[in-house]
Amino acid sequence: MAAVPAIAIRDIRKKYASGFEALAGIDLDVAPGEIFALLGPNGAGKTTLISIICGIVTASSGSVSANGYDTIRDYRMARKQIGLVPQELNIDSFETVWNTTCFSRGLFGKSPDPVYIEQLLRDLSLWEKRDNKLITLSGGMKRRVMIAKALSHQPRILFLDEPTAGVDVELRRDMWRMVRKLQSTGVTIILTTHYIEEAEEMADRIGVINNGRIILVEDKSKLMQKLGKTQLLLKIQHPLSILPAELSAWDLTLSDDGTELTYTYDSQADGTGIPTLIRELDSIGVEVRGLQTKQSSLEDIFVNLVRSSS
Template identity: 75%
Template sequence: MAQPNSAAPPAPQPAIAVRNVTKTYASGFQALSDVTLDIRPGEIFALLGPNGAGKTTLISIICGIVTATGGTIRANGHDIARDYRAARRQIGLVPQELSTDAFETVLATVRFSRGLFGRPADPAYIEKILRDLSLWDKRDSRIVTLSGGMKRRVMIAKALSHEPRILFLDEPTAGVDVELRRDMWQMVRALRDTGVTIILTTHYIEEAEEMADRIGVINKGRIILVEEKSRLMHKLGKTQLVLRMQAPLAECPAALDAWQLECTAGGTELVYTYDAQAADTGVAALMRQIDALGLEIRNLQTRQSSLEDIFVSLVRSES
């Protein structure tokens, strides 16, 4: 009797597969160096890095705007160089810079973008996009007459016009109003729920902390870390335990040196910084030692490091 096949099902192919991609400009500047990265289907992936780190260059290469010096890229299985049209049809891009026909109407430019990718006309779908982005009432307005925030909405509508399965958002909320930011993230979540893969770069790291499933950090043209957001926060995040003393300490007791405490606020606070691995043993042992010394604590509180703290420490360690 044949035994049932207990082998695990194969992992789905990446939505974006980047392999050993480099980019060196004619000046000799190397913008990307041996970048390898898989982005999973249906995830929100945040690509973080300081200015000039290579974020926009990498996105531009994946989207076929810039040619790589070396390496390969596949979008939902289509090679971006050998099968450009099929690969590019998978991708929507909202670039940093606003670039569209200023004298065209909103409705016409979004319809035209859909046609560029060979998609048949679908007035109901275009109307839905414009309504979701609060653009329907502006559909007959010329783009030149719109505010900066409204122009950004048009760029998003153009990127979504051909129903891409992969959406790049390159600093999409830079300089936009709070209402658009809220609308955009609501739309991003809705798209992810339908299986669209979202890749975003942002200077608002709190947005990545709220939205992303995974985080990638790029610095000086190299990917230095890719990690599940929750795991990254757990592994690299720091917690501070602030102990407020009943009476000021002239100095931190030598018996507490092992915890490398900071003595602040005129000796009224002891601050212990620790990571997840030290949470149980370090804190418990510290509290026992403080009790043994007869020190009285008025109150205590904890402070958790943010994704921004982690990002800054990673970039500094690579500099």
């Protein structure tokens, strides 16, 4: 029997009171232990979807379960499974780091575990600050506390909504390290991000959401393979002022200074056409002095996808 998905989303729709339809029927399964990155432009519906899964926003219709617990019918059990690091910092309090983290654990009905909390604060470089009041911490430190709170009850599923927006390099690196460590203990991680390189670096699978619809879900490496175009850069011996008319059938662009031709081709196709192109260039007297290939990045793929679905 297949394992119960960590998250199972069925036909989730959300129309806000304003009449705006933020989600127009979302179906998605995330497997246990997976790192899933949800990408989408501003206003695509990412936060709305996460808020529905975490029980902060009510869906207009559809259902969600977390480790098999329905997020409405079995709200308490479902919520226990989940840790959420929200986008907004909401912890300007006079409490200490230690108390806030322990209190957060208590809210989920978990008995105190000072050994676990100590390790958590150490992992997040917060141990030295454990007696500091939150209000005295820097923005980056507050974000670390948000993560400590989200992990205080040892959730099996962690949501990170724009975890590294506006954080420094060190925190971003710590966060990535922590995500990998959590994954190694079987925790499922779902993150939204605007940083494509973050998804490229971290995710096992990528989902792209636009205008309240999931337009693609794919294994990261397959996505790169399937949609990734390869480009061949041809350095030209004698600069060209315009692209010769004889080459109009080819997907070629000429650099502004006329010294480089870029040929874009589908690396999955049977033939790339490169030998024919080189022969044609030769026959019209365009001398090539160097070649270089370039793989399109996840960022190129993402921009093209969103553009063509809008």
